[in-house]
Amino acid sequence: MVKIEAETQIAVSTDRSADTRARILEAALREFSALGLAGARMDQIAAAAGVNKALLYYHFDSKENLYAAAIEMISGRVRDQSMAVFLLKASPGERFIRSTLNHFDRILTQGEFQSLMQQEMMRMHQGEEASAMSIVVKRVFAPMQTMYQAMMREGIASGELIDADWMQIHLSALGANVFYFLAAPVWRLLQEFEPFAPEVLAERRRAMVKFLGLAVFVDRAHGAEVAAKVLADSPMPELPSTRHLVGRSDERKK
Numbered sequence: 001m002v003k004i005e006a007e008t009q010i011a012v013s014t015d016r017s018a019d020t021r022a023r024i025l026e027a028a029l030r031e032f033s034a035l036g037l038a039g040a041r042m043d044q045i046a047a048a049a050g051v052n053k054a055l056l057y058y059h060f061d062s063k064e065n066l067y068a069a070a071i072e073m074i075s076g077r078v079r080d081q082s083m084a085v086f087l088l089k090a091s092p093g094e095r096f097i098r099s100t101l102n103h104f105d106r107i108l109t110q111g112e113f114q115s116l117m118q119q120e121m122m123r124m125h126q127g128e129e130a131s132a133m134s135i136v137v138k139r140v141f142a143p144m145q146t147m148y149q150a151m152m153r154e155g156i157a158s159g160e161l162i163d164a165d166w167m168q169i170h171l172s173a174l175g176a177n178v179f180y181f182l183a184a185p186v187w188r189l190l191q192e193f194e195p196f197a198p199e200v201l202a203e204r205r206r207a208m209v210k211f212l213g214l215a216v217f218v219d220r221a222h223g224a225e226v227a228a229k230v231l232a233d234s235p236m237p238e239l240p241s242t243r244h245l246v247g248r249s250d251e252r253k254k
Helices: 002-039 042-049 053-059 063-086 092-109 111-125 131-158 166-182 184-190 198-215 220-232
Strands: none
Touching (some): 002 053, 002 063, 002 111, 063 092, 063 111, 092 131, 092 220, 166 184, 198 220
């Protein structure tokens, strides 16, 4: 009886520890994405997680290790969501369109991940050590690129997709997504619309999928059908607050 009670107490303690760690990581993700590694404060993260600093340092002995753990956590989420698309039982062309739409939706809904990636890229361009980027490359970009390359080569070999350099298709499709969000301040000056308005985002999303159905398929009629199918069963995701959208300049300041 005593042994059972002891095992129960250990299990409860383990669950509480895991819950505490998860709350710290979620709070850290928000702080680091908004303020960066240098600007985020451990006491603010502890307060946001509802723990004291001693408990925070019990789980993570430094801000750098907490930062790396937060990036590893969000990277795992992105990887799992993206890889699920590549593993669908569908033609290479359909998986291509779905993966590009998944990328658009990821920029739209995973603002913390996009913000952290921008910060890491800036650090690398400035010659700073960006060791966290190696985590992302290993956990997210490398396996995704392997799957993407195999998918495109399968599509080209089968005759479903046009015979073009797979990386150029990759850059053209995903690069267009990134450019739209990063250039949002310029779009506001050039066009009479708000680039992050829900109806504008929904239309941009539809236009992107329809364009790919015509641009990369050998049989455009087939491509249009695939695009229509993808749009029909891929509703617009719930939008986050505009503060978390890439391209916004109204990030929280300390």
